[in-house]
Amino acid sequence: MSANISTMNGSSGGLRQRFAAFRDGYPHFFVLGLMVGVMLLLALVPYRTVAGPWLQAGEEVPALLQLFRLGFTTWFTLTVSGMAMGLMIFIMSSGMTLTFGLMSVLNLGHGGFISFGAFCGATVVAYLSHWGGSGSLMLTTGVLILAFFYAMLITGALGIFFERVVIRPVYGDHLKQILVTIGGAIILMELIHVIWGPTDLPVPRPDLLRGAVIFHDGVPLIGGAAIEIYRLMAVVVGLILYALMQLTISRTKVGVLIRAGVESTEMVEVQGYRIRMLFLAVFVVGSALAGLGGAMWGMYEQIVNAHMGEHLMIMVIVVIITGGLGSITGCFYAAILVGLINLYVGYLEPRLAGIATVGLMVAVLMWRPQGLIPVLRH
Amino acid sequence: MAESLLSLTDLHANIGQYHILHGVNLEVPRGELTVLLGRNGAGKSTTLRxxxxxxxxxxxxxxFKGxxxxxxxxxxxxxxGIxxxxxGMGIFQLLSVRENMELAAxxxxxxxxxxxxxxxxxxxxKQxxxxxxxxxSGGQKQMLAIARAIIEPRELLLIDEPTKGLAPSIINDLRDAFIDLKDQEATILLVEQNFNFARALGQSVAVMDDGAVVHAGQMAALAEDEALQQELLGLSLGAHQ
Known part of the structure; x- marks a missing residue:
């Protein structure tokens, strides 16, 4: 009976219900859709239509309406660039969110690994600059693989040391973790100064990754749009990594163990698994991913310094909190949201770009205090 | 009495500043179902943990095995093999039944x-x-928790209050499952508050109070001795039947 009444309410009620179900069931798609949708609206509605009356009267067009100057090609460029930035931040953040989800460890030393990875990557790229300058696709790929692999190897190895020496004594105590991992981050930064010196290090990006892809004017909608090659590469690498992580977590036994450990570490041990080894493995992979993210970011900025990790940590923390601590999927979408909002707001009103990132987190948390995709914890 | 698979000798344990177990002595015979009875807070769950x-x-x-x-x-x-x-069953709620079972194996x-x-x-x-x-549902979760424990051959099963909060019909299903397990000569140490359930299954019994075992023996003997039940458990089943 009640079902009949609700269907008789008419389509508007049903639609509203369906919208609410979508909003609460897929909060990440909802926020992403909202953000991209608003920008798409600004891009697709012609400026002349909106501002027509003011233009005809020869008066100044109100500031808000001027946002409609955004064209579709610009929207396209901003969106792809935002995704590139977001995916690099995702790579850096994924390790930290897993570390927190599985072990409830707040590792504020994560930024140190980002910086360290950036310097390791920069070292390889500088050392092999003649490969990068050769313009050969094979050698360029070789430089990239070696640089990323080296960054991951060194930060992964540092991760083993860090987990054993810094983290292990403070499991279960957040306050001590915060203090001791910040200390660890300072040591990592000083270590960078000792090894590479106190000055910034330029990163010569390989020739093939310089410049942009420019779409031919004849291409509908996006003709004339220019996308940096490096950003396209970042998008591809980020999406591949996300797919690999999702596969690992949903399909492999290690993935099942990680998801089980997020719920109850004790019950994982009761099944006969040594959770400490899993902790260590996840921490090492997380550190290596921070290193990889740092190396990619360094090549993107074409300069690295010991404090870059510290600055990036603000975005990393916003991402893991917005996404829901412990959730890889949440982390992925939150990182893309942060990347997009940085580029969008940076274009529309550059002075607000910094605030927008934190504003996004505040808005999401006011709506969903546990983040976009919360992970159940007992 | 069969040889002991598990034996606890003068076991003491603390949780934080609280001294919970005060010298537990317990023998769990191989191939039998031993029931651990006792009021709330007697230390039964802590013994298993x-x-x-x-x-x-x-x-x-x-x-364990000497x-x-x-x-x-x-x-x-x-x-x-324990x-x-x-x-509270401790199943992984975000994992599928299959994944829960695969982890247990x-x-x-x-x-x-x-x-x-x-x-x-x-x-x-299966469904x-x-x-x-x-x-x-609650009963199905309890089934999963026990299914997980028996998906591989084990030497000893420690089971804490499987009937807690379950409907009577589901308790009967569980009892049938335990009888099947007993027929396979599994060794089980079962903590239970439901005396009817315990009496139907138990071969040996131990009663705990205040962090120590105060009575140990055959379930059949305790089931017949109403005075002893009254003394140990504060209940008289005769009055209810």
Missing amino acids: TIMGLTQVSRGTVR EDITGAATPGIARR AFVPE ASGPIDPQRLEWVFELFPPM FWDKDAGNL
Whole structure:
């Protein structure tokens, strides 16, 4: 009976219900859709239509309406660039969110690994600059693989040391973790100064990754749009990594163990698994991913310094909190949201770009205090 | 009486500043179902957790198959063949029934024949095989918790209050499953408050009070002795029947 009444309410009620179900069931798609949708609206509605009356009267067009100057090609460029930035931040953040989800460890030393990875990557790229300058696709790929692999190897190895020496004594105590991992981050930064010196290090990006892809004017909608090659590469690498992580977590036994450990570490041990080894493995992979993210970011900025990790940590923390601590999927979408909002707001009103990132987190948390995709914890 | 598979000698344990176990002495005979009775707060659950290595032993010894396992790490104790179903079941709600079972089969892939046997004991497990365990009903969750404990052959099952909060018809299903397990000569240490359930299943019994075992013997003897029941458990079943 009640079902009949609700269907008789008419389509508007049903639609509203369906919208609410979508909003609460897929909060990440909802926020992403909202953000991209608003920008798409600004891009697709012609400026002349909106501002027509003011233009005809020869008066100044109100500031808000001027946002409609955004064209579709610009929207396209901003969106792809935002995704590139977001995916690099995702790579850096994924390790930290897993570390927190599985072990409830707040590792504020994560930024140190980002910086360290950036310097390791920069070292390889500088050392092999003649490969990068050769313009050969094979050698360029070789430089990239070696640089990323080296960054991951060194930060992964540092991760083993860090987990054993810094983290292990403070499991279960957040306050001590915060203090001791910040200390660890300072040591990592000083270590960078000792090894590479106190000055910034330029990163010569390989020739093939310089410049942009420019779409031919004849291409509908996006003709004339220019996308940096490096950003396209970042998008591809980020999406591949996300797919690999999702596969690992949903399909492999290690993935099942990680998801089980997020719920109850004790019950994982009761099944006969040594959770400490899993902790260590996840921490090492997380550190290596921070290193990889740092190396990619360094090549993107074409300069690295010991404090870059510290600055990036603000975005990393916003991402893991917005996404829901412990959730890889949440982390992925939150990182893309942060990347997009940085580029969008940076274009529309550059002075607000910094605030927008934190504003996004505040808005999401006011709506969903546990983040976009919360992970159940007992 | 059969030889002891597990024996606890003068076991003491603390949780924080509280001294919970005050010298527990307990023998669990091989191939029998032993019921651990006692009022709330007597230390039954803590005894199981201490055997499993989840609560630290402050004094005394735990021997399993004659080997001293006091202070061993939980995963090592589990790998020796002891399965534990805690109070509240401890199933992984975000994992599917299949994933819960696959994790429990720690030594390799699930043996299909054994799985068929588990499905016969607990048909809902087959029905909800690929569903999230969090969506199961309370009784089904309890079935999953026990199914997980028996998916591989174990030497000893430690089960904490499986009937808690379950409807009578489901308790009957569980009892049938336990009878089947008993027929397979599994060794079980079962913590239980429901005396009817305990009496129907138990061969040996131990009663705890205030962190120590105050009575140990055959269930049949306790079931007949109403005066002793009154003294140990504060209940008289005769009055209810």
